[in-house]
Amino acid sequence: MKLHDIYPYLYKLENPQNCSAIIRTADAVGIEKIYITEDKPFVINEKISKGSHQWVEIEIIDNPIEFLKSFKNQGFNVVSTSLSDRAIDYRVYDYNQKTIIIFGNESRGIDYDIFEISDYLIKIPQYGKVQSLNVSVAFGIIFYWIDYVKRGIKR
Numbered sequence: 442m443k444l445h446d447i448y449p450y451l452y453k454l455e456n457p458q459n460c461s462a463i464i465r466t467a468d469a470v471g472i473e474k475i476y477i478t479e480d481k482p483f484v485i486n487e488k489i490s491k492g493s494h495q496w497v498e499i500e501i502i503d504n505p506i507e508f509l510k511s512f513k514n515q516g517f518n519v520v521s522t523s524l525s526d527r528a529i530d531y532r533v534y535d536y537n538q539k540t541i542i543i544f545g546n547e548s549r550g551i552d553y554d555i556f557e558i559s560d561y562l563i564k565i566p567q568y569g570k571v572q573s574l575n576v577s578v579a580f581g582i583i584f585y586w587i588d589y590v591k592r593g594i595k596r
Contacts, residue, residue, distance in 0.1 A: 443471040446517075446539040447587060450476040452505065452555060453546040454576060462577035463544075467497050470588045474498040478505050480546070509558050512541050519543070521551050521559040522579060524572060528562035536587045544576050 449472060454460050460477070467475055475497055502508045509519050517539040522531075534540075543559070545551035556562070565574060565582055574582070 443473055444584075444587065444591060447536060447591075448472070448474060448476060448541045449580065449584070450478075450502070450509075450541050450543045451576075452478050452543050452551055453480045453549070454544070455480060456547055459547065459575065459577045463580045464497050464499070466577065466581045466584060470584045472497060472584070474500065476500050476502050476508070476541070478502045478508075506554060506558060509541070509555070513558070513560075515539070517541050518560040519558055520561045520563055521545070521556055522583070523551065523556070523562040523564055525556075525562055525564070528564035531563040531565055531583050532586060534561055534563055536590050542583065544580055547576055 449463070449467065451460060451463065454463075454477070464475065477499060479501060513519060518541070520534065520540055521543040522528075522545065542563075543551055543555060545555075563583070565579055567574070
């Protein structure tokens, strides 16, 4: 079963290993398309993606603000991952809504103008001393939660 009406948007990620791991996880949870804005050319590491890039469509976005506004005009919520105090626990957001989820650059995160257009900010609670996760790990945590919610898995 494919996930519909929920799309990931990778915003200026730099590490090809992270992007490739995300594509592999995207295929595993049934995502058919990923949007990407690049700072430098997007390169797939085939050893990490294990061929999953053949089944996940990748669309490069040149104008992030216009792109996100067009999604909003189609009734989508724009949700940004963030470490901000304003961010809600990622498990609280209602993933049954049409949603695009933005994952930011490994060191700089998401630009202010992207936060401004966002309808929600979400975060993964962390209880240790280091308050950040690798972006591909965060992607996996969030999208496997979405998989759990959308498929109505019972215990």
